[in-house]
Each structure stands twice: as C-alpha cells, then as structure tokens.
Amino acid sequence: MSVRPEQRQANPVSSEHSSTSLYEMHRTALVDYANNILRDRARAEDVVQEAWExxxxxxxxxxxxxxxxxxxxxxxxxxxxxxxxRKREAQRSGGTLTDISDKIADDTPKPDAIAAAREEFRIVIESMGELPERTRMALLLHSVEGLKLREIAERLELSVTYTHQLVAKGKMHCLRRLSRKRS
Structure with missing residues (x-):
C-alpha cells in the first residue's frame, strides 16, 4: 500500500532538476499510488510519466x-x-465523435515563437541522435507515435518498467541539452 502525499515530507527544492530527482527517487511509489487508483499498472506508469512532464x-x-x-x-x-x-468510454455503446474543428481557436504562433521552437526542435533532434538505439526507439514511439508504455514494451519485447526507464532517460537527455541552450 502506498503512502499518501499528506504523509510524506516534502522539502522545498528550487533547483532546475528537482522534478527529475523526485521522479528518480519516488517513481516506484508514485506508480504504486496511481495503480491503487487505476488498478492497471501500465496505465499507472503512463500517468506518472505524464505527471512528471x-x-x-x-x-x-x-x-x-x-x-x-x-x-x-x-x-x-x-x-x-x-x-x-475509462468509465465513460465503457458506458458508451457505438457513439460517434462530434466534429470539434469549429471549437478550436486559432492559436497560430508568432514568428519569434516559431524561430525559437525550430531551434529547440533542432537541439532535440541532435540530442536524440546521441541516444542509444533502443532508448531512441522507445522515446520516438512514446513521444511521436503516441504509444502507451505497455504497447512500446510489447513491440520492443521489454518490460513496461524498463521501457518507462528508457523513455524517461531519453527525455531527461533531451531536456538537459535544451537547458544548456537556455543557459
């Protein structure tokens, strides 16, 4: 059984990588906590990953x-x-998706934001090229193709936990490279 957040001591951390160190130190407990709610370990892994992001x-x-x-x-x-x-989806029976294109606001980025995003994208592509093949593949499947950790683990014939670690390491590497650019 996981410890609830109210029962843990949390010290104020101001470093840029505080979430990364917390993630590394408490990932298993966080996954256990999410799993207690979801009753699905693979989904719990995905929830913890999204929370970290x-x-x-x-x-x-x-x-x-x-x-x-x-x-x-x-x-x-x-x-x-x-x-x-999941509960709502289970209650639906053959419903179709509504057209939401009318409801999407025009949030076209400004030219300076586009230039900054292109530079960050270039750095991410370079940093992904520095990753080991399996880590790069797991990161691409998760971030680009949008596959769940469970699906990536099956495709790469790995455990979900190890797949989660690969994706996290890949993201941390890319984030470190991006943070060096900003410094």
Missing part, C-alpha cells in the same frame, strides 16, 4: 514549494481523470 513544465515558470506533494497531487488528478474517462 507536467511538473517540469510548471518548474520552468515558477518554484514549487512542496514538489513531492505537488507530484502526488498531479498523479492523483491524472489517475482519477483517466479512471473517469
């Missing part, structure tokens, strides 16, 4: 006072959302 995004704009508690909260929210979505 979201925390990294938040860390770019502000310091998180209690990062571990925040990490658990995001995992909990994502797991509950995932469970609700």
């Amino acid at each position: 979201r925390i990294q995004s938040v860390e770019r704009t502000r310091i998180i006072n209690e990062p571990l508690r925040y990490f658990y909260r995001i995992v909990q929210n994502l797991a509950l959302d995932n469970r609700r979505i």
Whole structure:
C-alpha cells in the first residue's frame, strides 16, 4: 500500500532538476499510488510519466514549494481523470465523435515563437541522435507515435518498467541539452 502525499515530507527544492530527482527517487511509489487508483499498472506508469512532464513544465515558470506533494497531487488528478474517462468510454455503446474543428481557436504562433521552437526542435533532434538505439526507439514511439508504455514494451519485447526507464532517460537527455541552450 502506498503512502499518501499528506504523509510524506516534502522539502522545498528550487533547483532546475528537482522534478527529475523526485521522479528518480519516488517513481516506484508514485506508480504504486496511481495503480491503487487505476488498478492497471501500465496505465499507472503512463500517468506518472505524464505527471512528471507536467511538473517540469510548471518548474520552468515558477518554484514549487512542496514538489513531492505537488507530484502526488498531479498523479492523483491524472489517475482519477483517466479512471473517469475509462468509465465513460465503457458506458458508451457505438457513439460517434462530434466534429470539434469549429471549437478550436486559432492559436497560430508568432514568428519569434516559431524561430525559437525550430531551434529547440533542432537541439532535440541532435540530442536524440546521441541516444542509444533502443532508448531512441522507445522515446520516438512514446513521444511521436503516441504509444502507451505497455504497447512500446510489447513491440520492443521489454518490460513496461524498463521501457518507462528508457523513455524517461531519453527525455531527461533531451531536456538537459535544451537547458544548456537556455543557459
């Protein structure tokens, strides 16, 4: 049984890589926590991965006072959302998707944002070229093709846990290269 976030001590961490170190130190406990909600270990792995990505995004704009508690909260929210979505999908019977193209706002990026994104994309492509083949493949399948960790593990004939580690290592490598560019 996992410890709830309220029962853990979380120290304020202001370093750029606080979510990465928390992720590495508490990944198993976070996955166990998500699994208690979802009752599906593979989905729990995906939820923890998504939570880590979201925390990294938040860390770019502000310091998180209690990062571990925040990490658990995001995992909990994502797991509950995932469970609700699965429940809704299970209740549907042959429903069709509605056309949402009218509802999508025009959020065309500005030229300077496009230039910055191209530069970041170039760095990510270079950094992916530096990764071992299996890590690069796992990262591409997850980030580009959108496959779940369970599907990648089956395709690469690996465990879900090891696949999760490969994807995380690949993302960390790319993020480190990007952070060097920003410095």
